[in-house]
Amino acid sequence: MILAHLDVVPAPPEGWDVPPFSGEERDGYIYGRGTLDDKSCVIGVLQALELMLKRGYKPKRSFYIGLGHDEEVSGHNGAMKIVERLQSRGVKLLFVLDEGLAVLDGVIQGVKRPVALIGTTEKGSITLNLTVNQPPGHSSMPPEETSIGILSAAVSRLERNPLPNMFGVGPEASMFEQLAGEFAFPLNVMMANLWLFSPIISRVLERTPSSNAIVRTTTAITIFNAGVKSNVIPRMARATVNFRIHPGQTVTEVLDIVRNTISDERVEISVLNSFDPLPISPFDESNFGYQTLQRTIHSVFSAAPVAPGVCIGNTDSRHFVNLTDSIYRFSPFKMKSEDLSR
Numbered sequence: 001m002i003l004a005h006l007d008v009v010p011a012p013p014e015g016w017d018v019p020p021f022s023g024e025e026r027d028g029y030i031y032g033r034g035t036l037d038d039k040s041c042v043i044g045v046l047q048a049l050e051l052m053l054k055r056g057y058k059p060k061r062s063f064y065i066g067l068g069h070d071e072e073v074s075g076h077n078g079a080m081k082i083v084e085r086l087q088s089r090g091v092k093l094l095f096v097l098d099e100g101l102a103v104l105d106g107v108i109q110g111v112k113r114p115v116a117l118i119g120t121t122e123k124g125s126i127t128l129n130l131t132v133n134q135p136p137g138h139s140s141m142p143p144e145e146t147s148i149g150i151l152s153a154a155v156s157r158l159e160r161n162p163l164p165n166m167f168g169v170g171p172e173a174s175m176f177e178q179l180a181g182e183f184a185f186p187l188n189v190m191m192a193n194l195w196l197f198s199p200i201i202s203r204v205l206e207r208t209p210s211s212n213a214i215v216r217t218t219t220a221i222t223i224f225n226a227g228v229k230s231n232v233i234p235r236m237a238r239a240t241v242n243f244r245i246h247p248g249q250t251v252t253e254v255l256d257i258v259r260n261t262i263s264d265e266r267v268e269i270s271v272l273n274s275f276d277p278l279p280i281s282p283f284d285e286s287n288f289g290y291q292t293l294q295r296t297i298h299s300v301f302s303a304a305p306v307a308p309g310v311c312i313g314n315t316d317s318r319h320f321v322n323l324t325d326s327i328y329r330f331s332p333f334k335m336k337s338e339d340l341s342r
């Protein structure tokens with residue numbers, strides 16, 4: 001089964017060089033909301049189908065295409081409904097392919113050639129609301145601590161105490177082992193001997209946001225709200241924090257650590273949503289899905305080396321775990337490091 005999604009995140013007008021829904025082409029890039037995520041995959045699938053129909057191609061086995069319309073808000077009415085329908089028909093899938101990792105060109109420090117990473121798992125997630133309620137008042141006679149001050153301190157403790165570096169505990173180690181030959185000396189020797197060098201490598205990886213995201217559960221403060229007037233001390237302050245859980249940890253473990261880090265009973269913690277990291281899909285030589293993908297990537301991307309990786313974002317494919325044990329996340333395009341912020 002091949003998945004992609006039609007919806008995009010909002011596109012407020014400010015900050016765009018071109019209108020966000022113009023799809024304008026400039027210097028070899030198409031600009032527009034959702035170009036990467038996930039219109040390119042949708043168009044790729046549709047064009048392939050059109051070509052196959054035109055050529056009268058008869059596939060050797062049945063396949064499904066699933067185009068979700070609400071992936072960006074967790075896929076409850078798109079992907080989940082598709083899964084329900086397939087389950088009611090007793091369908092089992094050989095493998096699922098969804099958006100995810102890509103052919104990375106210069107993204108992994110020390111690797112010269114473009115390498116294709118197939119996401120064989122994806123991180124879990126927890127979204128929390130942190131709320132502080134303290135007596136309101138007039139700014140002319142402030143108390144020692146306000147709701148805003150207490151909440152800011154809690155949020156700052158979370159940022160200053162990141163969750164532990166888990167390099168070597170999760171599947172990201174297999175990625176570096178498989179890519180060892182792509183690094184120049186002495187990194188090639190270090191990657192092939194992680195039993196000895198993983199303490200050094202893990203420290204290097206945590207220095208950059210994209211590689212830090214693969215070695216630990218990340219903490220992102222995404223919403224912060226309090227106050228309505230400059231001379232009024234508000235009763236309530238609230239922050240939203242999103243954690244992306246490393247495959248070596250669980251929701252329960254992360255929540256325990258977060259409670260200990262905040263360690264302030266005045267900060268009420270409520271879980272808005274959470275799920276554990278996804279199971280690791282097989283990537284051995286006998287796995288039909290992984291091998292088919294690897295062969296296809298080799299033929300399209302000039303024999304780029306292929307390795308399993310951890311998808312740091314979440315996808316609709318996470319809803320398919322009861323239909324198959326083989327879920328792969330790969331978007332068929334090249335990504336350079338400067339593209340990560342696009």
Ligand SMILES: CCCCCCCC/C=C\CCCCCCCC(=O)N[C@@H](Cc1ccc(O)cc1)C(=O)O
Pocket residue numbers: 037071072073074075099100101102107108109210211214311312313314315316318335
């Ligand atoms: C050693 C260095 C390795 C660096 C690897 C970095 C490569 C980055 C390449 C691609 C980024 C991965 C993006 C994956 C697709 C993410 C899709 C997405 O945006 N999802 C959202 C929304 C969402 C979707 C489904 C859910 O169930 C929840 C949320 C997200 O927030 O994750």
